[in-house]
Amino acid sequence: MAKISALSGFPEWLPAERLVEQHVIDVFREVAELHGFSGIETRAVEPLEQLLRKGEIDKEVYVLRRLHAEEDGRAPGDDSGADPSRTLGLHFDLTVPLARYVLEHQNDLSFPLRRYQVQKVWRGERPQDGRFREFYQADLDVIGQDTLPGHIEAEVAVVMAEILRRLPLPAVTIHANTRKLSEGFFRSLGLEDRTAVLRALDKLPKIGEAAVRALLVEDAGASPEQADACLAFASIRTRDGSFADRVRELGGTGEMVEEGIAELTAVVERVEAAVPGVILADLSIARGLDYYTGTVFESFVEGHEGLGSICSGGRYDSLATDNRHTYPGVGLSIGLSRLVARMLSAQMARPSRPVPTCVLVSVADEESRAQSDAVARALRSRGIPCEVAPTAAKLGKQIRYADRRGIPYVWFPAADGSDEVKDIRSGEQQAVDPGTWEPPAADRTVQILAGDVTE
């Protein structure tokens, strides 16, 4: 037997940990469906040429090869790796596959398409800095055909805010900015190289104000006064529409600035109305503004800001396009595995018990196993998860077995119907009927508890 060792970058959870991950996925799905989003899954592979269209991260793609193709000396053709249109790679996000799915199935979809998607993606990065090579992404997008109303930007943020609020996390804040506001402001200051300005501001959390000011002057061609105005702009964070006046006070003016103000105010107000306290206008948000074309979002967990944004996205004017149609979209994506890894390591969440089982039905002797099976059947018919003891060991041993697995109740069937059930945490034991006994609601199925909950 070969030595077994963990693979760096490929996280794997124990059963109790998986309950937390499953809960996060369940909440995501439940809230998305409450808002009328359809779940889809796309195949794990895409032609390499599709994956490389995004350009920047081509080094990270895992390319697939059938083992026999390799033995064949990599002859040209299917799976050979020689032809990028026929070579397959594992998807590294869920956006490239969505674009392909929308084009491939456009005649069978109705638009705006409201879709959520929770799947694993793969990136061949060096597994450092808490980066995984295999991880779940959870995406939420609304895709229009040719047009997509602006208010969808707020709507997608609302759905994501409801998801994040329902998870056992410290307070999460969704930071929003819009491209028009930043670009209009830099333009009204007279700055030409707005990409350089964005790039400099994006470094604020890492290198600090002084270094960013230097970058703005040296790389972005700003005067010291312009640099100060940019830094003052980037320091604006408000829970409501009051950011607008501060932008104007700093000299922000013109049509683009006012459009940006109107857009961001609408997003902030609509999200605040739906999920009070979650949204923050944050004009320092720069990352993605060169890619997204409208509102852009990043989200941070209180006390875990070092984790970076756990949920990002925004509006893009063209997810996909063909000869007939352009597909604009608004999307937000949670880096789910990274979030779950932190939830587990920081003990933000834990399952109320490590297994689904609520009741262990004991077995007095192998001859009466059928009777224990019947009790278990009666409990399950009412939705109470249970298992029957694997062996007819001494009852003390069966109780220890339940204890070791974290099963809260042990049932003792009796031939004369005088069954009893024991709560092995309290030791309390009572006479019960398998047709009517109910565990407390908190014990029925596994609950995911916030880490700071004391029982």
Added chain:
Amino acid sequence: MAKISALSGFPEWLPAERLVEQHVIDVFREVAELHGFSGIETRAVEPLEQLLRKGEIDKEVYVLRRLHAEEDGRAPGDDSGADPSRTLGLHFDLTVPLARYVLEHQNDLSFPLRRYQVQKVWRGERPQDGRFREFYQADLDVIGQDTLPGHIEAEVAVVMAEILRRLPLPAVTIHANTRKLSEGFFRSLGLEDRTAVLRALDKLPKIGEAAVRALLVEDAGASPEQADACLAFASIRTRDGSFADRVRELGGTGEMVEEGIAELTAVVERVEAAVPGVILADLSIARGLDYYTGTVFESFVEGHEGLGSICSGGRYDSLATDNRHTYPGVGLSIGLSRLVARMLSAQMARPSRPVPTCVLVSVADEESRAQSDAVARALRSRGIPCEVAPTAAKLGKQIRYADRRGIPYVWFPAADGSDEVKDIRSGEQQAVDPGTWEPPAADRTVQILAGDVTE
């Protein structure tokens, strides 16, 4: 934009079809957890040397390579493909990963481990005969440490029977046989090459009795009388323990035959008690008997026998082993994607509507969108999935939008609180309150209906 075309062997569902697949996965999970099975997921990749240990299907493995490794001219080392202990391949089933998971995490698991696992697997086969290259498997296993009681064989079959019974399928029958019975019977006939006998009998459905008789005589060294006895044995199918007498009448005798009879009888009786009518003792089941060490199962859908077994498995004495422990197991596995593909193509199941949305809240004009949002929030707070109309188009157009998406209800908010809701299937419209209105239970969330249900 590159031409988009479907990839053969990589199935992908439309949103309405995905609802059926999701339902199958949900039922699997719900029943498994009711029986105290823990859900786990393993990483999609395993070291190639682990994947090749099974031997036979090495040609089917997809090997991974990071794109940059390829550009580097496949230098030795990580991901290079040169070293099978460091080369990674996509898993082709969930059993090899389970074996590795059990060994890797044995100190953190409690045994018997009851685990279910629903994940995609990949096989680089030619996508013919309805075979997929990427597909879901849904596995259920109980793994013991060093020992595992025999009654677990029936138990796993019961859980799977409950899953299959809850799916919108025609009647499914689980066919069971045990190795001891077949082997003991062939031995008591005096046949030496029992593998050859099994191999011949395995071909019965394909080539028929006469051809199998010839094979038994020519390849397995049977006399014509022995061949007839084998064929008579393989024709035994009973719903209860009555197969035993027929085996004895055919000359089955000895300790091994009697042990096999006791084992199979116990399985049949226990499964019949839990899920009446699902189990069949079928002594023709030969496939897998050379791999499994106890009971073996195959399952067939009435009217779709040509699909082959949709759920197979059995007992194996060693899933994994290291210096300290051996891990015996009992497992059953559903080829979920193939089953769902047939459910869809044969219209065995369909969603009650194609989207999760129960109610479209209309928007009279953009100024009153906040009011429509508030109605939607009130409905969602009571678990009613809804969406707000994307544009304030004419109401007729909003109704047609709902109709096209398959949303059953359209809500008309009114500033004075005189809201109305219309069932667009019947045209019926009534005055309602968003705080109290309830759709009929069948409309609340998507139901998966059997294909033959008429509404």
